Amino acid sequence: MxxxxxxxxxxxxxxxxxxxxxxxxxxxxxxxxxxxxxxxxxxxxxxxxxxxxxxxxxxxxxxxxxxxxxxxxGLDPRQEEKIIRRFNSDRDEEYGELISKCEAYEQEIAEETRVRHFTYAELEENEQEFAKFKTWFAKIEKNDFYTAPRANEARDWLVRCEGILDAYAHNVFAAQEENVGGVARKSDGA
The missing domain is CATH 3.30.70.240 (Alpha-Beta Plaits)
Incomplete structure (x- = not known):
């Protein structure tokens, strides 16, 4: 080798x-x-x-x-392993920060869903936040030279956040259609 x-x-x-x-x-x-x-x-x-x-x-x-x-x-495999652990530790720390933000994102959308805050403005804000997560992950992944242990966990969180965003978008569209339909019914009956 x-x-x-x-x-x-x-x-x-x-x-x-x-x-x-x-x-x-x-x-x-x-x-x-x-x-x-x-x-x-x-x-x-x-x-x-x-x-x-x-x-x-x-x-x-x-x-x-x-x-x-x-x-x-490195002079021997142990030295190489030590260096690789340092790289992986730095990347795991970065992945951990991203995961923490994803967890907060999940909680924020859960709260918005609980209080039925279904607006296009809020959806756009959540989409922008998710786009930042994807960019952040790509940046970390580019520097993940030795496949840090938390890489898959962070990738799973991105998939999870995308699903959460999709479900929230569905709720926003349904609420907006309901609002438009409600206004139309009131107009028809007048």
């Missing part, structure tokens, strides 16, 4: 302005990098990651920082 390879970026930024350090941190986290310690992070070796890290290396230099990019490999 061939050893896994990673790209290792080490960098140092001037302490001020903090926004520059934060910008670098956000870009690396957005790529799915794991921090081994401050200013030292890893990504699986790929052409895309190499290109993006080289661009970031140049940006760091332009911000008066220093960066060095290496290819790295």
């Amino acid at each position: 061939k050893a896994l390879e990673w790209l290792l970026l080490t960098y140092k930024m001037p302490p001020e302005p903090a926004r520059k350090r934060i910008s670098v941190w956000r870009k690396l986290k957005g790529m799915g990098a794991v921090y081994m310690q401050g200013g030292v992070c890893l990504l699986p070796k790929s052409d895309d990651h190499l290109r993006r890290l080289k661009m970031l290396e140049n940006e760091i230099a332009e911000m008066e920082g220093e960066a060095v990019l290496f290819t790295a490999a």
